[in-house]
Amino acid sequence: MGKERVTVIDIAHAAGVSKSTVSLVLQASPLVNEATRAKVNAVIRDLGYVYNRGAANLRQSNSKSKIIGIVVNDLTNSFFAELAVGVDMVVQSAGYVQFLANTAESVDRQREVIASMREHGISGLILSPARGTDAADLKPLVASGIPVVNVVRQVSGAKVSSLISDNHAGMRDAVRHLVGLGHHRIAFLGGFPDTAVFSERLQGYRDALSDMDLAVHDELVVSSAPSRAGGVAAIERALLLRERPTAAVCFNDAVAFGVCDGLRAHRLDPGEDFAVIGFDDVIEAQTAVPALTTISVDPQGMGRRAAQLLLKQINAGRADAEAIVSSVRLVVRQSCGAAIDKRERLSLL
Amino acid sequence: MGKERVTVIDIAHAAGVSKSTVSLVLQASPLVNEATRAKVNAVIRDLGYVYNRGAANLRQSNSKSKIIGIVVNDLTNSFFAELAVGVDMVVQSAGYVQFLANTAESVDRQREVIASMREHGISGLILSPARGTDAADLKPLVASGIPVVNVVRQVSGAKVSSLISDNHAGMRDAVRHLVGLGHHRIAFLGGFPDTAVFSERLQGYRDALSDMDLAVHDELVVSSAPSRAGGVAAIERALLLRERPTAAVCFNDAVAFGVCDGLRAHRLDPGEDFAVIGFDDVIEAQTAVPALTTISVDPQGMGRRAAQLLLKQINAGRADAEAIVSSVRLVVRQSCGAAIDKRERLSLL
DNA sequence: TGACAAAATTGGAACGTTCCAATTATCTTG
DNA sequence: CAAGATAATTGGAACGTTCCAATTTTGTCA
Numbered sequence: 001m002g003k004e005r006v007t008v009i010d011i012a013h014a015a016g017v018s019k020s021t022v023s024l025v026l027q028a029s030p031l032v033n034e035a036t037r038a039k040v041n042a043v044i045r046d047l048g049y050v051y052n053r054g055a056a057n058l059r060q061s062n063s064k065s066k067i068i069g070i071v072v073n074d075l076t077n078s079f080f081a082e083l084a085v086g087v088d089m090v091v092q093s094a095g096y097v098q099f100l101a102n103t104a105e106s107v108d109r110q111r112e113v114i115a116s117m118r119e120h121g122i123s124g125l126i127l128s129p130a131r132g133t134d135a136a137d138l139k140p141l142v143a144s145g146i147p148v149v150n151v152v153r154q155v156s157g158a159k160v161s162s163l164i165s166d167n168h169a170g171m172r173d174a175v176r177h178l179v180g181l182g183h184h185r186i187a188f189l190g191g192f193p194d195t196a197v198f199s200e201r202l203q204g205y206r207d208a209l210s211d212m213d214l215a216v217h218d219e220l221v222v223s224s225a226p227s228r229a230g231g232v233a234a235i236e237r238a239l240l241l242r243e244r245p246t247a248a249v250c251f252n253d254a255v256a257f258g259v260c261d262g263l264r265a266h267r268l269d270p271g272e273d274f275a276v277i278g279f280d281d282v283i284e285a286q287t288a289v290p291a292l293t294t295i296s297v298d299p300q301g302m303g304r305r306a307a308q309l310l311l312k313q314i315n316a317g318r319a320d321a322e323a324i325v326s327s328v329r330l331v332v333r334q335s336c337g338a339a340i341d342k343r344e345r346l347s348l349l
Numbered sequence: 350m351g352k353e354r355v356t357v358i359d360i361a362h363a364a365g366v367s368k369s370t371v372s373l374v375l376q377a378s379p380l381v382n383e384a385t386r387a388k389v390n391a392v393i394r395d396l397g398y399v400y401n402r403g404a405a406n407l408r409q410s411n412s413k414s415k416i417i418g419i420v421v422n423d424l425t426n427s428f429f430a431e432l433a434v435g436v437d438m439v440v441q442s443a444g445y446v447q448f449l450a451n452t453a454e455s456v457d458r459q460r461e462v463i464a465s466m467r468e469h470g471i472s473g474l475i476l477s478p479a480r481g482t483d484a485a486d487l488k489p490l491v492a493s494g495i496p497v498v499n500v501v502r503q504v505s506g507a508k509v510s511s512l513i514s515d516n517h518a519g520m521r522d523a524v525r526h527l528v529g530l531g532h533h534r535i536a537f538l539g540g541f542p543d544t545a546v547f548s549e550r551l552q553g554y555r556d557a558l559s560d561m562d563l564a565v566h567d568e569l570v571v572s573s574a575p576s577r578a579g580g581v582a583a584i585e586r587a588l589l590l591r592e593r594p595t596a597a598v599c600f601n602d603a604v605a606f607g608v609c610d611g612l613r614a615h616r617l618d619p620g621e622d623f624a625v626i627g628f629d630d631v632i633e634a635q636t637a638v639p640a641l642t643t644i645s646v647d648p649q650g651m652g653r654r655a656a657q658l659l660l661k662q663i664n665a666g667r668a669d670a671e672a673i674v675s676s677v678r679l680v681v682r683q684s685c686g687a688a689i690d691k692r693e694r695l696s697l698l
Numbered sequence: 699t700g701a702c703a704a705a706a707t708t709g710g711a712a713c714g715t716t717c718c719a720a721t722t723a724t725c726t727t728g
Numbered sequence: 729c730a731a732g733a734t735a736a737t738t739g740g741a742a743c744g745t746t747c748c749a750a751t752t753t754t755g756t757c758a
Contacts, residue, residue: 007714018738023716033736048489051468054403055714058743067469081430088451092458097465100449102437109441116446119400120416140397284633356744367708372746382706404744407713706753724735
């Protein structure tokens, strides 16, 4: 049944008007008479017509395709799933539909999916770039006038907008809180040093220490993979230092969980014997034991904002690069422990 | 710069051949001479040509759009994020790209996004239907010959393929395990009774009890929203019974977590004083305290299988409804406790 | 080399829409 | 009611590709 599809011409025929009029009705033009509009709409419903955006798009400007692309580096990370939901909310209600692709940190895969999306005529792209993404990878996109908004990570040298969380301020607040609790040997654990996010967070750590008139010891900065296993490795190394840290800020929550694991392996109780602060506030942070003190970044809100920024650029027809930093806030839970002087009083006196 | 785009005609011109030949090269036809192919490909690279699938699609059959749709009811649930990743893996490597949309359980939203996807010419759809989805909602899809694969949930009466997990067997195994530990008053907690998933799991619960020659008490079946809050409410009601249960199988992991919360509110220790088993094996299940005993369903694998099934139907050009049930397995952790007779021995003797 | 087959290439129509310029219908108003 | 203004409608070209049938080129062999 219904093998060959219904076109605007079929509608025109059935409604006794021209295809041009039907087209006008389709785009809700004020030029068409109310009665005609009603009749045409009725026929459209009756015949089960479905609009062919491909055909429309062929005639119109590329930027009216009503498709945006979103590519993330790790959708299994709930941070990005939330981000995607935020994006989806605003693009859906703007009548857009989103291509979503996962790169799993592979730049090759990323190149492929971006190429594929271009072929399909996306009118904009939201990208959380895979590690190692080069500015040249984005060059053709911006050259052809497709707005791009980078989220979470930046790619240096690319003339595109970006929306990243305030890594510097977040880490600074975390360190300040620990100092306020009485810690002065605070480690910075985890993360790959060759990323912009790492540099920003590290700088926040350093600045906070300086502000509080504490020395910055490079030995206390231990990089590792930004994963649970990486966290275990990092705390192992930190505990080998002749003068041990009493607290740590971690590159992200996954590292923080690993650090807790590593501490327990050394018969140390995270939150009691050692203070730990993470970054991201993933869902598990609040249910873990001890509940993780961390920096919350509201991924869904970031997704919404990224989408709004992108739509703004699409509608403006031109995309002047704009860099937005999204504010973050410290969420205090159990893993950072109570003030250290209480414990010192107990154990030393 | 580069405002107007490069078309197949520009390529033809530059390479000194006709547009037909370029088209042949584009689709890797064996009809074209090697030397010509090489020359054309070189020009394509030089001019930075990007294939316009919209235009191609206009001429070709609808089912060659290389776009599939995937719509889920809750992407913030990591189960669905994993599922989407599984789908993405196989469609990506088949040269497809996926529209992903989140309905947040709204059938209106679902209707909108499916309509939108149709307009864009998807060649197939993977759908985890929102609650209350009617077979009529899918009718136009299948009428126009677009293959649909339902995942996780079925919609009765719809002539589409489905891939669901073995709810009956999963719940049966859970109950058997609890009976094996010595429980005989086992509650079934959470879930909306008007869903197929609920019926299947409940039936598994009932059949297991019958098989083990235990009575089925309807009072022990307490439905609720399939959420953490719902779980709290359900266990509250169950604890009011004159003859309390000593264990519970839960509709899903979220409910199970709520049940644990509720137990603690009553000074009962989940895993010690009361056995709890969930369903789904979400990521948090292994890190929670106590770690949740649950039924594992491998969402990523389901995503892969669903995508394979869909691609098969797209390529076959016809979609005879196929119902696949994906096997599940019990993962024993702490929340179901040790065998009850040990505890009884301690407390009673 | 002539005749035929096979290989390679080609122009034009078609896909379903939008847009423009042009036409026709309807309304105002003196 | 004529005539100008405005409202409503319309045919045809265009978008970038694929497909078909036809044509040209190249190869084979007696």
